[in-house]
Amino acid sequence: MQAPTRSRRFVAEGVGTALLLAVVVGSGIMGERLAGGNLAVALLANTIATGAGLVALILTFGPVSGGHFNPVVTLADASQGGIPWREVPVYVVAQVFGALIGVAGANLMFDLPVYTASQHARHGTGQLLSEGIATFGLLSVIWGCSRQRPSVVPFAVGAYITAGYWFTASTAMANPAVTIARSLTDTFSGIRPTDVPAFIAVQIIGGAAATVLFRWLVPSLPQRSHDVVVPHAVDAAGRAPR
Numbered sequence: 001m002q003a004p005t006r007s008r009r010f011v012a013e014g015v016g017t018a019l020l021l022a023v024v025v026g027s028g029i030m031g032e033r034l035a036g037g038n039l040a041v042a043l044l045a046n047t048i049a050t051g052a053g054l055v056a057l058i059l060t061f062g063p064v065s066g067g068h069f070n071p072v073v074t075l076a077d078a079s080q081g082g083i084p085w086r087e088v089p090v091y092v093v094a095q096v097f098g099a100l101i102g103v104a105g106a107n108l109m110f111d112l113p114v115y116t117a118s119q120h121a122r123h124g125t126g127q128l129l130s131e132g133i134a135t136f137g138l139l140s141v142i143w144g145c146s147r148q149r150p151s152v153v154p155f156a157v158g159a160y161i162t163a164g165y166w167f168t169a170s171t172a173m174a175n176p177a178v179t180i181a182r183s184l185t186d187t188f189s190g191i192r193p194t195d196v197p198a199f200i201a202v203q204i205i206g207g208a209a210a211t212v213l214f215r216w217l218v219p220s221l222p223q224r225s226h227d228v229v230v231p232h233a234v235d236a237a238g239r240a241p242r
Contacts, residue, residue, distance in 0.1 A: 009065040014098035016061035017069045021102025021181050023053035028189035029110045051162030058154035070175040072207035099181035118190030126169045128202045134164045134172035135206030143214035176200040
Protein backbone atom coordinates (compact mmCIF):
# COMPACT_ATOMS: atom_id res chain seq x y z
CA MET A 1 0.00 0.00 0.00
CA GLN A 2 1.36 3.42 -0.97
CA ALA A 3 1.80 5.68 2.01
CA PRO A 4 -0.62 8.64 2.08
CA THR A 5 0.83 12.11 1.66
CA ARG A 6 1.13 14.47 4.60
CA SER A 7 -1.79 16.61 3.42
CA ARG A 8 -4.06 13.56 3.15
CA ARG A 9 -3.15 12.48 6.68
CA PHE A 10 -3.89 15.92 8.08
CA VAL A 11 -7.25 16.10 6.30
CA ALA A 12 -8.12 12.60 7.52
CA GLU A 13 -7.43 13.65 11.11
CA GLY A 14 -9.56 16.77 10.75
CA VAL A 15 -12.51 15.11 9.08
CA GLY A 16 -12.41 12.12 11.42
CA THR A 17 -12.37 14.36 14.49
CA ALA A 18 -15.20 16.48 13.08
CA LEU A 19 -17.39 13.43 12.57
CA LEU A 20 -16.50 12.16 16.05
CA LEU A 21 -17.72 15.41 17.64
CA ALA A 22 -20.85 15.37 15.51
CA VAL A 23 -21.57 11.91 16.91
CA VAL A 24 -20.78 12.81 20.52
CA VAL A 25 -22.72 16.08 20.64
CA GLY A 26 -25.51 15.12 18.26
CA SER A 27 -26.31 11.87 20.05
CA GLY A 28 -26.26 13.71 23.37
CA ILE A 29 -28.84 16.22 22.12
CA MET A 30 -31.03 13.53 20.57
CA GLY A 31 -30.77 11.29 23.63
CA GLU A 32 -31.73 14.09 26.00
CA ARG A 33 -34.68 15.16 23.86
CA LEU A 34 -36.08 11.64 23.58
CA ALA A 35 -35.36 10.47 27.13
CA GLY A 36 -38.17 12.46 28.72
CA GLY A 37 -35.99 13.69 31.58
CA ASN A 38 -34.43 10.28 32.30
CA LEU A 39 -30.71 11.11 32.39
CA ALA A 40 -29.65 7.47 32.55
CA VAL A 41 -31.44 6.75 29.26
CA ALA A 42 -29.96 9.88 27.69
CA LEU A 43 -26.46 8.85 28.78
CA LEU A 44 -26.99 5.32 27.49
CA ALA A 45 -28.01 6.63 24.07
CA ASN A 46 -25.01 9.00 24.01
CA THR A 47 -22.70 6.16 25.07
CA ILE A 48 -23.82 3.63 22.46
CA ALA A 49 -23.63 6.15 19.61
CA THR A 50 -20.19 7.40 20.66
CA GLY A 51 -18.67 3.94 21.04
CA ALA A 52 -20.07 2.73 17.74
CA GLY A 53 -19.10 5.91 15.91
CA LEU A 54 -15.56 5.79 17.26
CA VAL A 55 -15.04 2.24 15.99
CA ALA A 56 -16.37 3.14 12.54
CA LEU A 57 -14.26 6.30 12.28
CA ILE A 58 -11.01 4.62 13.33
CA LEU A 59 -11.62 1.84 10.82
CA THR A 60 -12.32 4.44 8.11
CA PHE A 61 -9.58 7.00 8.66
CA GLY A 62 -7.02 4.97 10.60
CA PRO A 63 -5.30 3.47 7.54
CA VAL A 64 -4.65 7.01 6.26
CA SER A 65 -3.58 8.97 9.35
CA GLY A 66 -3.46 6.43 12.16
CA GLY A 67 -6.86 7.52 13.46
CA HIS A 68 -5.61 9.55 16.42
CA PHE A 69 -8.41 12.18 16.61
CA ASN A 70 -6.78 13.15 19.90
CA PRO A 71 -3.82 15.45 20.67
CA VAL A 72 -2.74 13.28 23.60
CA VAL A 73 -2.48 10.25 21.31
CA THR A 74 -0.51 12.30 18.78
CA LEU A 75 1.90 13.53 21.46
CA ALA A 76 2.36 10.00 22.79
CA ASP A 77 2.97 8.67 19.29
CA ALA A 78 5.58 11.35 18.55
CA SER A 79 7.32 10.73 21.88
CA GLN A 80 7.98 7.16 20.79
CA GLY A 81 9.14 8.04 17.28
CA GLY A 82 5.88 7.18 15.55
CA ILE A 83 5.49 10.50 13.76
CA PRO A 84 8.02 13.35 13.45
CA TRP A 85 7.66 16.10 16.04
CA ARG A 86 7.38 18.65 13.22
CA GLU A 87 4.05 17.08 12.26
CA VAL A 88 2.55 17.27 15.75
CA PRO A 89 1.40 20.92 15.60
CA VAL A 90 -0.42 20.38 12.30
CA TYR A 91 -2.02 17.15 13.56
CA VAL A 92 -3.22 18.97 16.69
CA VAL A 93 -4.52 21.97 14.72
CA ALA A 94 -6.38 19.62 12.36
CA GLN A 95 -7.90 17.78 15.32
CA VAL A 96 -9.00 20.92 17.17
CA PHE A 97 -10.29 22.62 14.01
CA GLY A 98 -12.13 19.45 13.03
CA ALA A 99 -13.64 19.18 16.50
CA LEU A 100 -14.93 22.77 16.29
CA ILE A 101 -16.51 22.08 12.92
CA GLY A 102 -18.09 18.89 14.24
CA VAL A 103 -19.71 20.53 17.25
CA ALA A 104 -20.99 23.38 15.05
CA GLY A 105 -22.52 20.83 12.69
CA ALA A 106 -24.19 18.99 15.55
CA ASN A 107 -25.64 22.21 16.97
CA LEU A 108 -26.96 23.28 13.59
CA MET A 109 -28.55 19.89 12.88
CA PHE A 110 -30.72 20.42 15.94
CA ASP A 111 -31.53 24.08 15.17
CA LEU A 112 -29.28 25.44 17.90
CA PRO A 113 -26.84 28.36 17.66
CA VAL A 114 -23.55 27.47 15.99
CA TYR A 115 -21.66 27.98 19.25
CA THR A 116 -22.89 28.63 22.78
CA ALA A 117 -20.65 28.54 25.83
CA SER A 118 -21.63 25.56 27.95
CA GLN A 119 -22.99 26.07 31.46
CA HIS A 120 -22.40 22.42 32.42
CA ALA A 121 -20.05 22.56 35.42
CA ARG A 122 -17.44 19.79 35.55
CA HIS A 123 -14.97 20.58 38.31
CA GLY A 124 -13.56 19.18 41.52
CA THR A 125 -11.15 16.43 42.51
CA GLY A 126 -13.43 13.60 41.41
CA GLN A 127 -13.89 15.01 37.91
CA LEU A 128 -10.17 15.64 37.41
CA LEU A 129 -9.19 12.25 38.79
CA SER A 130 -11.73 10.70 36.44
CA GLU A 131 -10.19 12.39 33.41
CA GLY A 132 -6.68 11.38 34.42
CA ILE A 133 -7.72 7.76 34.87
CA ALA A 134 -9.82 7.78 31.70
CA THR A 135 -6.93 9.04 29.58
CA PHE A 136 -4.44 6.71 31.26
CA GLY A 137 -6.75 3.80 30.45
CA LEU A 138 -7.31 4.92 26.86
CA LEU A 139 -3.59 5.16 26.11
CA SER A 140 -3.01 1.85 27.89
CA VAL A 141 -5.58 0.19 25.63
CA ILE A 142 -4.02 1.75 22.53
CA TRP A 143 -0.42 0.93 23.43
CA GLY A 144 -1.17 -2.58 24.63
CA CYS A 145 -3.41 -3.65 21.77
CA SER A 146 -1.49 -1.95 18.97
CA ARG A 147 1.70 -3.80 19.95
CA GLN A 148 0.18 -7.26 19.97
CA ARG A 149 -3.16 -7.27 18.11
CA PRO A 150 -3.41 -4.06 16.04
CA SER A 151 -6.49 -5.26 14.17
CA VAL A 152 -8.58 -5.06 17.35
CA VAL A 153 -7.58 -1.53 18.36
CA PRO A 154 -10.67 0.21 16.87
CA PHE A 155 -12.97 -2.16 18.75
CA ALA A 156 -10.94 -1.98 21.96
CA VAL A 157 -10.93 1.83 21.91
CA GLY A 158 -14.67 1.98 21.21
CA ALA A 159 -15.36 -0.51 23.99
CA TYR A 160 -13.17 1.35 26.48
CA ILE A 161 -14.78 4.74 25.79
CA THR A 162 -18.21 3.11 26.06
CA ALA A 163 -17.24 1.78 29.49
CA GLY A 164 -15.61 5.08 30.42
CA TYR A 165 -18.87 6.98 29.98
CA TRP A 166 -20.22 4.92 32.87
CA PHE A 167 -17.34 4.23 35.24
CA THR A 168 -15.95 7.78 35.40
CA ALA A 169 -17.57 10.84 36.93
CA SER A 170 -16.52 12.94 33.93
CA THR A 171 -17.88 10.59 31.21
CA ALA A 172 -14.31 9.99 29.96
CA MET A 173 -13.65 12.77 27.48
CA ALA A 174 -9.96 11.72 27.53
CA ASN A 175 -9.23 14.07 24.62
CA PRO A 176 -8.24 17.77 24.66
CA ALA A 177 -9.77 18.46 21.22
CA VAL A 178 -13.06 16.93 22.31
CA THR A 179 -12.94 18.85 25.59
CA ILE A 180 -12.37 22.20 23.87
CA ALA A 181 -15.17 21.63 21.35
CA ARG A 182 -17.64 20.45 23.97
CA SER A 183 -17.22 23.76 25.80
CA LEU A 184 -19.00 25.40 22.86
CA THR A 185 -22.30 23.56 23.11
CA ASP A 186 -24.71 24.22 25.95
CA THR A 187 -26.23 20.77 25.64
CA PHE A 188 -26.09 17.38 27.32
CA SER A 189 -22.41 16.74 26.53
CA GLY A 190 -21.09 20.23 27.27
CA ILE A 191 -18.42 21.42 29.69
CA ARG A 192 -17.93 24.96 31.03
CA PRO A 193 -15.05 26.77 29.31
CA THR A 194 -13.54 27.56 32.72
CA ASP A 195 -13.23 23.84 33.47
CA VAL A 196 -11.39 23.03 30.23
CA PRO A 197 -7.75 23.89 31.15
CA ALA A 198 -7.68 21.59 34.19
CA PHE A 199 -9.25 18.77 32.17
CA ILE A 200 -6.60 19.11 29.48
CA ALA A 201 -3.78 19.16 32.03
CA VAL A 202 -4.83 15.90 33.68
CA GLN A 203 -5.49 14.30 30.29
CA ILE A 204 -1.89 14.99 29.26
CA ILE A 205 -0.59 13.66 32.57
CA GLY A 206 -2.67 10.48 32.26
CA GLY A 207 -1.53 9.89 28.68
CA ALA A 208 2.12 10.46 29.57
CA ALA A 209 1.90 8.04 32.51
CA ALA A 210 0.46 5.29 30.32
CA THR A 211 3.14 5.86 27.67
CA VAL A 212 5.93 5.58 30.23
CA LEU A 213 4.38 2.44 31.72
CA PHE A 214 4.00 0.67 28.38
CA ARG A 215 7.48 1.59 27.23
CA TRP A 216 8.63 -0.46 30.23
CA LEU A 217 6.02 -3.21 29.90
CA VAL A 218 6.62 -3.65 26.16
CA PRO A 219 10.32 -2.93 25.46
CA SER A 220 9.82 -3.30 21.69
CA LEU A 221 7.42 -0.34 21.62
CA PRO A 222 9.81 2.26 20.12
CA GLN A 223 10.66 -0.01 17.19
CA ARG A 224 6.99 -0.56 16.36
CA SER A 225 5.46 2.77 17.37
CA HIS A 226 4.31 3.66 13.85
CA ASP A 227 1.39 1.26 14.38
CA VAL A 228 -0.46 3.72 16.66
CA VAL A 229 -3.48 3.89 16.63
CA VAL A 230 -3.89 1.41 13.79
CA PRO A 231 -1.40 0.26 11.13
CA HIS A 232 -1.05 2.75 8.32
CA ALA A 233 1.27 2.92 5.35
CA VAL A 234 4.83 4.07 6.03
CA ASP A 235 8.07 3.95 4.12
CA ALA A 236 10.96 1.57 4.72
CA ALA A 237 12.29 3.79 7.48
CA GLY A 238 8.98 3.63 9.33
CA ARG A 239 7.97 7.18 8.44
CA ALA A 240 5.03 8.47 6.46
CA PRO A 241 6.09 10.47 3.38
CA ARG A 242 5.66 14.16 2.71
